Amino acid sequence: MQEATASQVSLTARHIDGLIEALREDGYTVVGPTVADSAIVYDEIASTADLPEGWTDMQQPGKYRLSRRDDRALFGYAVGPHSWKKYLFPSSLKLWSTERAEDGALKIEAGPEEVPKYAFIGVRGCEMAAIRVQDRVFAGGRHHDSDYMTRRESAFIVAVNCGQAAETCFCTSMGTGPAVESGYDIALTELLDEAEPRYVAEAETSIGAAYLQRLGAADATAQDAEAAQQVVEKTVASITKELDTDGIKEMLYGSREDNRWDDVASRCLSCTNCTMVCPTCFCHSVTETSDLQMSSFEHTRQWDSCFSMEFTYVAGGVVRDTTRSRYRQWLTHKLGSWIDQFGTSGCVGCGRCIAWCPVGIDITEEAAALRKSHESSPKEVEDAT
């Protein structure tokens, strides 16, 4: 778009500080990217001083390194090891507890304490898409996860259109980025053509528009609106990783006995890292613990993984008792049967599972190898169920 629309305003870092302050005043717990322990993670922030100014990341299969940029960009990197699911779907959550009184009566207490009202700063296109995927999982069916819904409904989202992708990014293949599609309150595009970064901001919701108005910023110029468009185009052009999604579900359903599963199983550690970092993975288990007197009991939900053998334990034994079967489950579900289950791919192309796999297993490479072998010897497409 050449012309600045009325809803696009031009911000500086000072305005973003003003936004963070306003959100905090309104009772939001503001979380965003920050540098800690050699990576850009998500944590509570108080101002732009907590953002990774002038930092970027280098990402490859099994490798992540921080380095300095030669500008003062606040959002000059891609996604790191954390995702917003740590706030919407916490890694450990007390669901409920029971106390047995002296007279034997049971007192049941509802679990999660008060849930904070979050404002997320710096949500990327792939991440917004991942939140939409988890919305379907936790709130899309007949049974809703009330804790997820509470967190999700109160969350305020400041998205960022990516100005820089990592080598591991493939949102362009998944149709999720680098521009943020929908679901945010405010979206920013960072312009770095001057020493002081500028931000073209637009609101998708009325609450987002109200915050922008409170900042009292000027409308974005036509040139800045155009420059913002180019930022995204440049990022699109820089993305090299690809995943061919054409008929991928059928391809995977037809590859159940492929030898590639043995090949990847020889490298895979079954360590669960890919599922832990994946922003759409939702698997969890619930454990019940008691005290020695058998008078108080606690039900806790925690992140679990299809790479855990115990996770597939049912009466009689473990269902997926080899790494081959577990990796096959992960990839086939993520890229294939997820479509049957939730009407969307389970992958948004963020590349986290590639970078944070300690042995650098690349989901796009595995899928490509399976496709190659599938195409050289097409097997009958069967129903996976």
Added chain:
Amino acid sequence: MTTEAKTQSKPKLAVWKFASCDGCQLSMLDLEDELLAITGAIEIAYFPEATRSVVEGPYDLSLVEGSITTPHDAERIQQIRADSARLVTIGACATAGGIQSLRNFRDVKEFTSVVYASPQYIDTLRTSTPISDHVKVDFELRGCPINKRQLLEVITAYVANRKPAVPTTSVCIECKRRGTVCVMVANGTPCLGPITQAGCGAICPAYNRGCYGCYGPSEQPNLPSISAAWLELGASRQEVVRAYRTFNAAAPELAEESERIASE
């Protein structure tokens, strides 16, 4: 119920020591806040580290620390097994031979001749072996030392007659749940987390160190793959062998992989 009858019905617990450092038994004494509850639910019948009073067996639950390193101990464990309804090993020594199982890879006679002035008085076995090599073990609690929370869970589960909630997945799952940045990926620091059983709560990576493998191999550990990753990060073959030969050196998977790397 009279107090007398109540005491009678409490399960009897015994804590035994073999070749070990006592650290795992100390984990039990470390349960300061829960000790009263423990003694309320079970009778501590034999625990020389804590009390001199001894109640005769048989015992309902025996916790065994340490590995078997002498002919005398090899006999003693048989009697303990016979006297115990349930036998749970605590710690890396009892479960996988401990650091003292380094002798398994060498000639122990040579060691004793170098270390002791009168080696003829040393009556020791050629190997240090886990309790499960000698008697049937009902549950193995991992760790060097064990985690006191897990120990409490094992005792609680025993009292409630249920399976202990002790995970067998890798340390990585705990590392990620607590939000630690992976030291292997972000710093290139070799880490044994991916092949080590969870339980400690992923302490070392949270302090920027690779996991040392205190809890021994996780379920189905892929050792050749982690060895290759370590070598690629610049660890020497000797360093890889050393990483496998620590507290759990005699765990079969680790022993086999360390031999493989050492012989390459």
